[in-house]
Amino acid sequence: MNVLYVTNQVFALSKSNKMMFSLLEKLEHKVFWAANFNSYVGDISTIPCDIVQIDLTSNPLNKTNVKAYRQLCRAVAENSIEAMHCHTPIGSLLGRVVAKKMGIAPVIYTAHGFLFFEGAPRVSGMVFRMEESLLARCTDALVTINEMDYQAARKFKLRNGGRLYKVHGAGIEAQVDRGKTAGLRKALSLEGKTLCFSAARVDSNKNIETVLKAISLVPDRNIHYVVAGDGPDLSRLKERADRLGVADRVHFLGYRLDVSELLNEIDIFVLSSIREGLSRSVMEAMSHGLPCVLSQARGNQDLVAHGVGGYICETLNPQSYAEAIRRLAASEGLRAKMGERNRASVEEFSLSNVREEYREIYERHLVEGIRR
Incomplete structure (x- = not known):
């Protein structure tokens, strides 16, 4: 046929x-x-x-x-x-x-x-x-x-x-190679920093501006935000990061084919979408044993339980994301515990x-x- x-x-x-x-x-x-x-x-x-x-x-x-x-x-x-x-x-x-x-x-x-x-x-x-x-x-x-x-x-x-x-x-590939990296930290001189990461098309639905505002509410300058993706809002969001005073802590990588390798260098995965079906990028982050900070979009709540594998935030509330990022950045043990829960639960996907x-x-x- x-x-x-x-x-x-x-x-x-x-x-x-x-x-x-x-x-x-x-x-x-x-x-x-x-x-x-x-x-x-x-x-x-x-x-x-x-x-x-x-x-x-x-x-x-x-x-x-x-x-x-x-x-x-x-x-x-x-x-x-x-x-x-x-x-x-x-x-x-x-x-x-x-x-x-x-x-x-x-x-x-x-x-x-x-x-x-x-x-x-x-x-x-x-x-x-x-x-x-x-x-x-x-x-x-x-x-x-x-x-x-x-x-x-x-x-x-x-x-x-x-x-x-x-x-x-x-x-998704539930079993991943945790040893291979993209050399992100060395390339951007981010050794010793806490890295939050989004892999998403840079458009209005992905709501990245709310995360930029959240980063501006987190005073710890060791916390950085990395975005892998391209889209119509890229130039505007770069300007927005500059106006918020976080341009030195926000890194736009453009479209990447090595997201799996990038995830091996990340501490916290973030997805702030207004609408999601069932995000592949979230599942990939879970398979890498990462804690997730997610919006209230429907599919996100099917994947991660609030307080178990990460935090479900009020979709358009920067303070909600900022608080979740602060909690995870402050505790390597909490990140590891939530990441392991995610790694186990993503097997069925x-x-x-x-x-x-x-x-x-x-x-x-x-x-x-x-x-x-």
């Missing part, structure tokens, strides 16, 4: 995507990956499936998405697509609209965090909830990755015979476990579904 795997903008080939493609291939399906590869980092020829460029943007109102819609329709026709697996909010919207128009079934949709989350703008939240409810009617398998999304999805009516699932995220969860979904909907 020819399967179209639809996502949004792609920067690199993740281990979870490689796992999905390998699994589909072993189940004797041919995979076509439709996404926006314009910002891809690395050798695109090493991607282990056929790729289809679609000029998709994350802004649903951008007229470029009309072009992406036409490109998807053409991809379905030219490649004799028989099934579709959609990811990301806009990728899944366009993908499922195209699937309905072109008569594609089965359609699998993995929701990486519904956009009608608590705290979202009221009008846009209502629109996104209505969109998800309507498109559920042309979805055969709806896969959620956190408890709140799973409960919300129970109210949707899927296509006849459709099923709702909850899986353990995208999957391993790639091997998620692979088996998706194997059951694919076998049911891409094999048994066709037979029926």
